[in-house]
Every structure is written in structure tokens, then in C-alpha cells.
Amino acid sequence: MAILEMQHISKAFGGVIALSDVHLQVEAGEIHALLGENGAGKSTLMNILTGVIPMDSGEIRFEGKSYQTPSITQMERAGIAFVHQEVNVVNDLTVFENIFLNRELKTKIGLLDRKRMIEEASVLFERLGVDIDPTAMVSELKTSQKQLLEISRALHADAKLLILDEPTTALSTQEVEHLFTILRKLKSQGNSFIFISHKMPEIFEIADRYTVFRNGKFVSQGNIADTTPHQIASDMVGEQYLDKDYYEKRPLGEPIVSLRHLSGHGFSDVTLDIRKGEIVAFTGLAGSGASEVMQTMFGVMPFEGGSIRVGNQTLRGAIPHFMKHGMAMLPSNRKENSVVPDVDILDNTCIAEHSISLKKPVISTRRELERYEALKKLLWIKAESPKDSILSLSGGNQQKVFLARWLNTDADVLLLDNPTQGVDVGAKAEIYRLILEFASRGMTVIINTLEIPEIKKVSDRCVVFFEGRVVKIFDHDEINEHDVMLYSTNAINTRRGANHAG
Amino acid sequence: MRANKGGIAGVGSFLAKAWKRYSFIFVFAIILLVYAFTIQANGNTFKWGHITAILASQNTVIVGTMALGMALVIITGQIDLSVGSALVLCSGVTIMVFNITNSILLTLLAAVAAGAICGLINGVLAGYAKMPPFIVTLGTMLIYRSLTLSVVREIDPAITGSSSSQFAMLSSNSAYDVLRMKFGTGSLAGVSIPYITFVFVAVMLIILLISRRTKYGKSVYATGSNEKAAFLAGVNVQWVKVSVFVVTGILVGLASFIQACKIGNVTPASSGKSYEMYAIAAVVLGGVSMSGGRGNLLGVFFGALSYTTINFIIVSIPALTTDIQDTFQGLVLIAVILVQTVGPVIKDRFVEMKKRRLSRRQERSELAADKG
Missing domain, CATH: 3.40.50.300 (P-loop containing nucleotide triphosphate hydrolases)
Incomplete structure (x- = not known):
């Protein structure tokens, strides 16, 4: 007998539909x-x-009793x-x-x-x-x-x-x-x-039945015993058609970043070579270590073993040291890690450049305004005056200002940690178009993101992390959501998953 | 008709913007006006002399100089409670060095160095050892004063310049006349504004320029506004946090030099007491946000002037005895801050309420239309 029945549940926030006519049925004494x-x-x-x-419409029945x-x-x-x-x-x-x-x-x-x-x-x-x-x-x-x-x-x-x-x-x-x-x-x-x-092996170990949602809609339900990790991954991702494809193969330069057996907080033994002008995507679920590797490559946290080489320099030290050798990082969680709320757009743009040019302590406002205007044009930032508050901009435009903050440092390698988080669809597409453009001009870009369709759109290679280790590196042509999902949930290594994958 | 309306709204919004950015000037103007009225009510005429008295006051020049540093500390999200005690310590050093060396330059250098060391101790404990600045500077506030108190009794009166428990500049020194008579108490002929006020203004302009036109100044604001974002943008936030204490110390040293020139002596038991509170008051009256990240150093200048004027108003009201004066000082301070900080909040609430009422009315009319 079902202990919980949720039928035809719909919910919209403003104009955004979060749930549309979904079902969920949980039996008594089961793990769903x-x-x-x-x-x-x-x-x-x-x-x-x-x-x-509150829900907009639908019905909840719990132990036979209805709740509106x-x-x-x-x-x-x-x-x-x-x-x-x-x-x-x-x-x-x-x-x-x-x-x-x-x-x-x-x-x-x-x-x-x-x-x-x-x-x-x-x-x-x-x-x-x-x-x-x-x-x-x-x-x-x-x-x-x-x-x-x-x-x-x-x-x-x-x-x-x-x-x-x-x-x-x-x-x-x-x-x-x-x-x-x-x-x-x-x-x-x-x-x-x-x-x-999100961890497929766990689900197959502990759950009795499952329900899959995609984009606010009900997709499937059934017994775990009757399905495979492959099937569930497909249900979760669906047949998604990509928007216009900007990606094209570019000639890549010399290796510029090399990690050798890098170990640190939350990851270990990461070895990776990245070439000039390449776009590499890091992906992995929360706790996979992808974000930690990225932060370590920028000196945010120290590493315990191995080495980081950029160009022909071995780097170790604090953030400004990494910045001086051409590294830049747009951190995740814009509000917490990027926004300086009390200063204007111009100062928000210039702050990173300041910390590597302290030998010239006095600011030339005219020069800074020129650079800001150039970056504004390049990135299509929609802002009225550079003296306006950063908070007056939309999320997408704020993120572009922070991109400008890092381009302003003339970095060779741009690390982007979850750059499209909290950014609307239009700005998202623009940010990815820009990433491709930077790369074609010789900039090296590393993106850490969970959004696999976006990885396919821009990256030359995709590095999948699971529990602090690199489990798979896909070339551009091999990237597909289904396989990336299999590796990032480690479904490939569960017995059943392995059978079907084989 | 519409254009006309726009014009009025334009002036209104200009004034609103000016009020928001330069509220400290309006605050000072209003307080000065009140002062003028009290003078008139007492049967005197308000003269230029009253304004120069404000400019020459201890509370403007000495507290104001220290408040500039305090503002930087507060902008980084910290606080310095030790400035009053550090002032006494520095004054002691200043006067003793003067008595021994009879050199203006060495005296000034000693004052600044003593201040810088006091500030560095605060900064290292708060910035590098990551102790709460409130507690660190509460501790050094006690230490700096009591050290000065205990030392003054032990030192040869030939060096302290006084046989009682104070430091006094020796009038027998040849530089005494220049330092104290000409510079410390003299004023520019014609406008009768004291020289020390010009020093204060010059220092204010330098700090203002540093805060606005240097990368260091920008990093001070960024650190106070969002420390994590500043750190991730390569700002050495620890160093910034230490440095503002050192700058404050240097300014305290400078203030002690000016004070020595103006008054000629310092009593460790009573001089500079509560000056840290006066400095904080001047900073807040100047519109600097206590939560950090925001504030104009020009505002601190006007804040110091406002604070002095408030004191003058209270003193000039004969009905207020000395005992009750502090109460009024406190009340006025709270009232001014109330207008500055709560005013915008109330305004926002009001605007929001209006919006909500409007949307509700719209909903109702839509509902009515649906039914119809």
C-alpha cells in the first residue's frame, strides 16, 4: 500500500515552471x-x-489523508x-x-x-x-x-x-x-x-524503487531491479538538442600548464597536460575534487604533493604569485566570492589588476576608464555608467564584469569555476561564445561545471573527477552526456553498470 | 506640463543624490545653524571668531587627525579603541625627545615612530594573529596608558620636564619658542585660522587622495566590503588589515606632536581620555559605515567639525551643568545617526508599502475585470 501519493503536482515561480504535473508514489517500508x-x-x-x-495545483495523500x-x-x-x-x-x-x-x-x-x-x-x-x-x-x-x-x-x-x-x-x-x-x-x-x-552505485545498492524527473517533468518510475544505470542516466539527461554549435577544432599550441601527481585537499595524484589555446572542462559531482584542483591551481589553497608548472615556471605560493605568472580564476558562487558590493563597477573591474601592479601605486583613472570601455565592448556588458553600483547589474552582466576583472590582468590561463551559475540562458550562451573567442586568440581556458551539454558546446577535452581522482578524459568527439554521467557517478564501476557498459 | 514636471523631479533627484553622497556636509551645516541660533539666543552675535574657534579646537584637530586613521580601520571592518591611550604614550615620547634633543625634526620623527609601533602591535595581533580587533585594542588601550603612567614617575624631571606626574616641554630649550609660540598656538594673519588646522587639512587631503587615487586605498575598501572576494582577486587582505592600524598609529603620533605644540604638556592620568570614542563619533558623523566597506574620508573631516560644534552648542547653553552635558552629547549623536541610517530604511519601507498597495489594487481591478 502506498504511504505517500503525490499526483498532478504543478508549481511555478513567477513565469518559471519548476514542476509540471509530476507524480511520486512511495510504498510503505521501501527506500525510494x-x-x-x-x-x-x-x-x-x-x-x-x-x-x-505551497503548490499551485495537485494532490498530496499521506497515509490515506489528503493535504491541500x-x-x-x-x-x-x-x-x-x-x-x-x-x-x-x-x-x-x-x-x-x-x-x-x-x-x-x-x-x-x-x-x-x-x-x-x-x-x-x-x-x-x-x-x-x-x-x-x-x-x-x-x-x-x-x-x-x-x-x-x-x-x-x-x-x-x-x-x-x-x-x-x-x-x-x-x-x-x-x-x-x-x-x-x-x-x-x-x-x-x-x-x-x-x-x-547522484551516486549511481549507492542507489543500486540501497533503493527498492525509483522516480526520475527532468526539467520539472515526470519521466519514469519503476523497480531498481528492473533497470540499469545506463537506462537511468538516459532518463535523467534525455535527448537534449544543443543550441547552435559554435565549436570548431582549432590548432593548439605548446603545453602551457602541467600538473604532475598533484595532491591536496580533496584530491590526489592528478596528472594533466594542457596546451596553449585549449579549452578543458573539469566535471564531477559535489565532493569530486574538481573545484579543489582548480582552486589549488590558483594558490587559493596549498597543495601537499606533486607540482604545478605554468610555462616554464614551477609555481607554489599565494594567489598574487600565481597571478603574476599568468593565471586568473573566476571563482564559483558569484555573490560570495566575486561581488565587492560597496564599490562601483569600475573598481570591481580593476581590483585584480591592481594587486599585480602595486609597483605603480597611483591610479590613472583615464587609463582605467579606457580599458573598462574596451572590455565593456568586448564582453557586451550592459551597464550605464562605470560609477554605478555593481549591484545595479543583472547576474549575467555582473558575471561579465568579473570576466572583465580577469581579462584586465592579461592572464594566459583563465580558470572558470562554475561560471554560469545563477546566470540566465541568454547570458550563459554569450559567456560560452566569449570563451571560444578567447581560446581562438590563444588564451587557455579551464572550466569546472556540472552542466554537461555546455561542456560539449565548448571544450576540446573533458576531465571527469570522482572522489578526488581523474577517472576519465574524453576528447571533444567522445563527449556525450550519457557517458560523462556514467563516469561522474562512478556507475561504470558498479557490477551491473560494468556489465551493461561492456 | 510633463517636461516641467520632469525638471522639478530632476532637481529633486539631484538633491537626493547629493544628500546621499554628501550627507555629512548637510549635517554639519544644520549643526552650525543651530550653533548660530544658540549664540544669538544668548544675546551675542555669531561671528567669524566662532568658526575659527571650531577649526582650532582640540576636538577638531587632534581627534580629527586620529579619526582619519580610525575611519580607515573601520572601513576594513575593524576597530581601534587604543588611540586615546596611544596618544598619551606618543605625547610622552614626543615631549621627552624634545627636552633631550631640542630638535624639531627628531621630535617629529620620534612622535611618528612611537605611533607607528603602537599601531603595528595592534595590527599584528589583530591582522596576523587573527584576534578580534575590539579585544586586542581594548587590551592595548589599558597597556599604553598604564605604561605611560608608571614611567612618568620614574624618570628624571629634567627629561619629563615636570616634577609632578606629567610631561612638559622645557621652555628653556631654544626650539620651544618656534614650536609652541609660533607654530602650536599661532595662526595665519588675516583669516586667523591656526597653523595646526592647516596641518590637519593637509593630512586629510593626503589621506583622501590615498583612499581614492591609489591601489592601496581601493584595496582597503574592497577588504572591508567583501574580504573573501578581495582575497580571491589577489589582495593581500592580511597586510591591508595590519597596515590600516599602522597608518592610524602614524596619525596618532602626528596628533601627539600637534598636541604637544598646542598645549606644551600632557598628563597621562587624564589627557586623551575617551578620545577613541570621540574619534569613532567623528567617523560615524562623517557617514562612514560601521560595518565596513563604505565611507568618504572627506566626511570624516566634516564629522570632526560637526562633533566639535555639537560640544560647543552644549557648552553654550547655560542651563546645562557640566554633569548633564555628556547626556546631551550622547543624545545628539544618537539623533544624528538615527537620521543618517534609519532615514533611508524608513524611506525604503515606505516605497515598498506603496508598491505593494499599488499591486494589490491592480490585482483587485484585474479580478473585477475577470468577473465582468
Whole structure:
């Protein structure tokens, strides 16, 4: 019998349709994998289910009861709990205090009944097979323990359906095994789970059934036993037609960047040669190490072993050192890492160039304005006056200003970490057109992105990372979404995946 | 008709823009106006002499010079509570060096060097050791003053220049006359503006130029506005954070030199007390954002003038006894900041409310149209 039925759910934000007539059915006592690319609508549906946002139309039935406009507390009481990706426990309290947060047990005279709470917590942990001391401080727990604590807390509140949003991203292989043992135990006790994950091997190990969304639409559902990682990857990606193809093969120059057995925070033994004028895409899921490699190539974080060579220089040191040798990096998360909100567009453009030309300490405003105007024309930045606030620009135009910030340093190698994040479709296309143009003028570009269709559009090669290692390098002609997805989820190495791929 | 309307709106928006960018000038003008009224109400006439008194005041020149540094520190998102105590320490050094060497140049260099060292200690502890600047400078505030206090009693009166617990410039030194009589208390004939005020203005212009026309100045703003973005753009944010403390120290040293020339002595137990608070007040009156990243150094100049004038107003009201004066000083300060910071917020709320009401009305009319 289905514990949860969501039928004909639709939701639009402004003019953007996030979900259109989707279905989700979860049986009692099963682990149901909810799958889809970023932006497919998984989070929106889960937010609707937990009462965080209202749906435009559709029907939710949970344990036979119908909910039209559920509130957060209503769904909590009904027995639905959301275990978020970033663990949501109070670090400064003890374990048992977290479990009883807002539901504290009290003695007859209204004081907290610590003894009884600790006892109950121990009983709960024993039942679940979780090895945590109820009186320990949460800040002293490992991430995996915090996650188990959060699950325990939900179960203590009588949750029947738990939503696990990428629960294994921060866990080691052993910890994942432990978590899965507990999940199986809970499943046999009658609990149901919605399991959101990008890692194909995990899904095939733990899930019973699956549902796939793509671009806010329902694509398929079924039993895991009846499908293959290949099939699911196809369902997730679909037959996507690329927009106009700008890519053409260009003659490449001498090798300009070489990484030799580079190891550092979140990755190890990365060896790679990149040639002048080449566009290389890095890709991999969260935690794959692709972004960390890129940041290390710019001196943001130190590396532990191996070497980075640019031109004929071996580089090691802080950011300005890398900048002086022709490296530039547009970081991910524009708002946090690029926007200097209190200064104008011109100063936002010139800040990086300033830090490598400190030998001439005085600014020539006229020269800077000339360069700004030239860059503005080159990048098609839509801005009225260079004296306007950077915040007056749209996301896409802001991103172009930050591209201008780095072009202004006359770098040879441009590192772009997720450059089209939070940028609308039009600006996205323009940014990729620009990347191709820079490369044809001899600039070397490395892009880290999860958007595989875009990789196909621009890159000469695609480097796939999984758990901190390079697992595959595709040439331009070999790049297709399906295969890249197989390698970045490591589906190729699961037994079933390997059989079908072979 | 429409064009006419546009013209008026144009003037309005120009004034609104000017108010936003140069609010500190308007604030000063209003405070000066109030001062003029209180003078008149007391039965006196408001004269040029009143304005030169503002320009010559300790609160303008000494606190103002220190406030320029304080502004840089605040723009990087930090704070320096030690400037008042550092001023006393530097004054002690300045006067002793003068008494020993009788050299104007060496005295000035010693003042600046002592200030720079005080600032460097703050900067290294806050910038490199990453301790909260509030706590670091609270600590050095206690240290700098108590060191000066304990040293003044131990040193030969021939060097401190005084047998009681203070430092005093020896009038028997040959340079005393030039430094104190001519420079420290003299003023430019004709306009009767003191020389030390010109020094303050010159320093202000230099700091203003550094903040606006140098790469270093831009990096100070960037560090305070978004430290992470500045770091990722290659700005050495640690160094920037240390350097603003050193600049502040140098300015404190300079202020101690000016103060020595103006007054001739310093009492470690009482001189420069609460000056850090006055400096912060001048910075805030000058429109610098306490959360960092934003502020005009020209504003700090006017902020110092405004702060002095507020004091003059309070002192000139006979009904206010000395005990209650600080209360009024505090009230006026809070009121001015309220207008500066809460004003725009209230305005935004109002605009938003108007928008919402408009969209609701539109919705209703659309609904009515649908039904119709």
C-alpha cells in the first residue's frame, strides 16, 4: 500500500515552471530513490511535501489523508521528516538535548528531567544500532554521527517517512555502509525513505524503487531491479538538442600548464597536460575534487604533493604569485566570492589588476576608464555608467564584469569555476561564445561545471573527477552526456553498470 | 506640463543624490545653524571668531587627525579603541625627545615612530594573529596608558620636564619658542585660522587622495566590503588589515606632536581620555559605515567639525551643568545617526508599502475585470 501519493503536482515561480504535473508514489517500508539533474525539480517537490512552499495545483495523500495546503508543523506531525544535506543539529548542546529539542521531558515541578531523557535516548540508539553517547557534546561528533543523530531525532518524533537529501556526500565508504545497515533495519521496521542522491552505485545498492524527473517533468518510475544505470542516466539527461554549435577544432599550441601527481585537499595524484589555446572542462559531482584542483591551481589553497608548472615556471605560493605568472580564476558562487558590493563597477573591474601592479601605486583613472570601455565592448556588458553600483547589474552582466576583472590582468590561463551559475540562458550562451573567442586568440581556458551539454558546446577535452581522482578524459568527439554521467557517478564501476557498459 | 514636471523631479533627484553622497556636509551645516541660533539666543552675535574657534579646537584637530586613521580601520571592518591611550604614550615620547634633543625634526620623527609601533602591535595581533580587533585594542588601550603612567614617575624631571606626574616641554630649550609660540598656538594673519588646522587639512587631503587615487586605498575598501572576494582577486587582505592600524598609529603620533605644540604638556592620568570614542563619533558623523566597506574620508573631516560644534552648542547653553552635558552629547549623536541610517530604511519601507498597495489594487481591478 502506498504511504505517500503525490499526483498532478504543478508549481511555478513567477513565469518559471519548476514542476509540471509530476507524480511520486512511495510504498510503505521501501527506500525510494528520487533522481534527476540539478534543477530537475526534486527539491521543489520535497519542499512542497514538507510544507515549506505551497503548490499551485495537485494532490498530496499521506497515509490515506489528503493535504491541500499543508504547513510545516502539520507535515511534521503527520510523520514526514526532512534530513537536509547540510546537517541541521545544534552544536552547542548535548546529543540528548538535541533529540528532545522543543519536546523536553519535565519533572513534576517543571524542571528538565535529564535522567529520563538520557535513558530514552539510550534506548532509541540501541534500537537503531547507533553507537553515540547521549551525553556527548554534538560539536565533538563526526559528521556521520551527526547525520545519524538527525535521523534518530526524526524517528524519535515518530517520523514514518524520512527524506534523505544526498546523505552520503560527507561520509566515508565505511560510514556509508553503517548508514545503509541502519536504513535497512529501519525499513524492516516499517519506515519509508525518499533517497535523493547522484551516486549511481549507492542507489543500486540501497533503493527498492525509483522516480526520475527532468526539467520539472515526470519521466519514469519503476523497480531498481528492473533497470540499469545506463537506462537511468538516459532518463535523467534525455535527448537534449544543443543550441547552435559554435565549436570548431582549432590548432593548439605548446603545453602551457602541467600538473604532475598533484595532491591536496580533496584530491590526489592528478596528472594533466594542457596546451596553449585549449579549452578543458573539469566535471564531477559535489565532493569530486574538481573545484579543489582548480582552486589549488590558483594558490587559493596549498597543495601537499606533486607540482604545478605554468610555462616554464614551477609555481607554489599565494594567489598574487600565481597571478603574476599568468593565471586568473573566476571563482564559483558569484555573490560570495566575486561581488565587492560597496564599490562601483569600475573598481570591481580593476581590483585584480591592481594587486599585480602595486609597483605603480597611483591610479590613472583615464587609463582605467579606457580599458573598462574596451572590455565593456568586448564582453557586451550592459551597464550605464562605470560609477554605478555593481549591484545595479543583472547576474549575467555582473558575471561579465568579473570576466572583465580577469581579462584586465592579461592572464594566459583563465580558470572558470562554475561560471554560469545563477546566470540566465541568454547570458550563459554569450559567456560560452566569449570563451571560444578567447581560446581562438590563444588564451587557455579551464572550466569546472556540472552542466554537461555546455561542456560539449565548448571544450576540446573533458576531465571527469570522482572522489578526488581523474577517472576519465574524453576528447571533444567522445563527449556525450550519457557517458560523462556514467563516469561522474562512478556507475561504470558498479557490477551491473560494468556489465551493461561492456 | 510633463517636461516641467520632469525638471522639478530632476532637481529633486539631484538633491537626493547629493544628500546621499554628501550627507555629512548637510549635517554639519544644520549643526552650525543651530550653533548660530544658540549664540544669538544668548544675546551675542555669531561671528567669524566662532568658526575659527571650531577649526582650532582640540576636538577638531587632534581627534580629527586620529579619526582619519580610525575611519580607515573601520572601513576594513575593524576597530581601534587604543588611540586615546596611544596618544598619551606618543605625547610622552614626543615631549621627552624634545627636552633631550631640542630638535624639531627628531621630535617629529620620534612622535611618528612611537605611533607607528603602537599601531603595528595592534595590527599584528589583530591582522596576523587573527584576534578580534575590539579585544586586542581594548587590551592595548589599558597597556599604553598604564605604561605611560608608571614611567612618568620614574624618570628624571629634567627629561619629563615636570616634577609632578606629567610631561612638559622645557621652555628653556631654544626650539620651544618656534614650536609652541609660533607654530602650536599661532595662526595665519588675516583669516586667523591656526597653523595646526592647516596641518590637519593637509593630512586629510593626503589621506583622501590615498583612499581614492591609489591601489592601496581601493584595496582597503574592497577588504572591508567583501574580504573573501578581495582575497580571491589577489589582495593581500592580511597586510591591508595590519597596515590600516599602522597608518592610524602614524596619525596618532602626528596628533601627539600637534598636541604637544598646542598645549606644551600632557598628563597621562587624564589627557586623551575617551578620545577613541570621540574619534569613532567623528567617523560615524562623517557617514562612514560601521560595518565596513563604505565611507568618504572627506566626511570624516566634516564629522570632526560637526562633533566639535555639537560640544560647543552644549557648552553654550547655560542651563546645562557640566554633569548633564555628556547626556546631551550622547543624545545628539544618537539623533544624528538615527537620521543618517534609519532615514533611508524608513524611506525604503515606505516605497515598498506603496508598491505593494499599488499591486494589490491592480490585482483587485484585474479580478473585477475577470468577473465582468
